[in-house]
Amino acid sequence: MQSLSDLSTAEFRSALTPERVKIGMIIQAALAGGALLFFVAVSTIGLLNQPKNPAAIDYSMLGIMTIICLMLLLLTYITGSFVYNSFFKPERLQAAFSSEPINNEGRPISASPAEKAVSLIRTAILVRTASLEGAAIFGLASFTLAAQQGALKTVPWIWFDILPLIVLLLWVIISFPTPDRLEKIFETKMIRR
Numbered sequence: 756m757q758s759l760s761d762l763s764t765a766e767f768r769s770a771l772t773p774e775r776v777k778i779g780m781i782i783q784a785a786l787a788g789g790a791l792l793f794f795v796a797v798s799t800i801g802l803l804n805q806p807k808n809p810a811a812i813d814y815s816m817l818g819i820m821t822i823i824c825l826m827l828l829l830l831t832y833i834t835g836s837f838v839y840n841s842f843f844k845p846e847r848l849q850a851a852f853s854s855e856p857i858n859n860e861g862r863p864i865s866a867s868p869a870e871k872a873v874s875l876i877r878t879a880i881l882v883r884t885a886s887l888e889g890a891a892i893f894g895l896a897s898f899t900l901a902a903q904q905g906a907l908k909t910v911p912w913i914w915f916d917i918l919p920l921i922v923l924l925l926w927v928i929i930s931f932p933t934p935d936r937l938e939k940i941f942e943t944k945m946i947r948r
Contacts, residue, residue, distance in 0.1 A: 790920055835887055
């Protein structure tokens with residue numbers, strides 16, 4: 756069986772079938788799209804909601820939620836980067852290419868090294884996207900609480916709660932799994948040695 760060190764860029768490129776690339780694209784778009792649709796719904800409802808009496812808005816709770824949201828964004832960005840890069844450590848790559856994946860019935864699935872490389876890169880991208888989505892959903896939950904209190908128009912700093920969503924959307928745009936991007940990741944992360 757061929758190893759990662761023997762895998763050429765041309766072989767990797769041949770494993771980038773439209774079906775394999777489309778799987779990653781659909782999942783990436785769904786992760787970002789779900790959070791974006793939730794934001795649109797909440798902000799529309801919140802902006803249509805008349806602001807309550809400013810004395811009735813729980814500013815301290817909203818402030819604490821915003822601080823937690825921003826800290827969670829920082830934490831998920833750092834840990835997401837660490838986990839993403841850990842997929843490409845030499846020992847992890849060696850383990851991934853020396854083992855055979857198994858199906859639900861426990862039988863080995865024969866996959867070429869190029870197919871394994873595509874799958875590994877797609878998994879690394881999706882794990883990082885999912886971690887950023889967690890921070891985005893927390894921010895949107897905090898944003899929802901503000902919308903329920905009618906604070907979207909009266910508390911300008913509450914809009915910081917959508918910063919994790921913006922980071923998620925930027926990450927999805929930057930890392931959207933096109934064949935060229937996947938090939939670049941292969942060349943820089945997997946055959947750089």
